[in-house]
Amino acid sequence: MTDAQTPPIDENHDRANDDATDDMAAQVENWIWYGFQSADEIDALIDASAAPGDGFDVARVKAFAVSTLARKRATEATWPKTTDCDQLDRAFARLHEQGICALHGAGDTQDDGFEAVVDALSEEGVPDDRYHGYCFYVSQDIDHALDDEGLQLAYGHLGRSEATDGEHVAVGQRVCEALRQVGLEVAWNGSARRRIALPQLSWRRRTPG
The missing domain is CATH 1.10.10 (Arc Repressor Mutant, subunit A)
Known part of the structure; x- marks a missing residue:
């Protein structure tokens, strides 16, 4: 040419x-x-x-x-055998057993997280009375954790707008208990209007496979 x-x-x-x-x-x-x-x-x-x-x-x-x-x-290869993310997985597994739909990386925003909860509840084979509460974090929260700012979790009763503050707080207390049982440090003031924080969580999740 x-x-x-x-x-x-x-x-x-x-x-x-x-x-x-x-x-x-x-x-x-x-x-x-x-x-x-x-x-x-x-x-x-x-x-x-x-x-x-x-x-x-x-x-x-x-x-x-x-x-x-x-x-x-x-x-x-330099990480401890059990990481904070492993402990978080165990806590979320316990929450599922207790009727709280706990989701990892549920989208990018809070709205995405709520939609992910609805989708999880709508999956085939999930009984209507399987869950009474929810808990999740999104990619924005992981970004903060990767910057050593800890991880924040959204939670609440599935009734959402119809549920009382007391019902939301009860779910929050269950979530905090499950997190503490696996050894994670929790910060929460007990208010239904405040998310649960894991201020010392170090984000170390091993790539699968």
């Missing part, structure tokens, strides 16, 4: 592609350090997020994912 035939470089497109690639890499880094998805699941999420023609550089993002996962695996 001669110079006359060479198509012009679209600098705006290249810049947009670089920006999209950086944004996607940041999202992938979050997924990896959140620790819920396996390497294969992250690879599939990258593919699913790609927009044909004008999206991010898939190859670059996947290479970034591989290097970040390797770095995290090396860091995981």
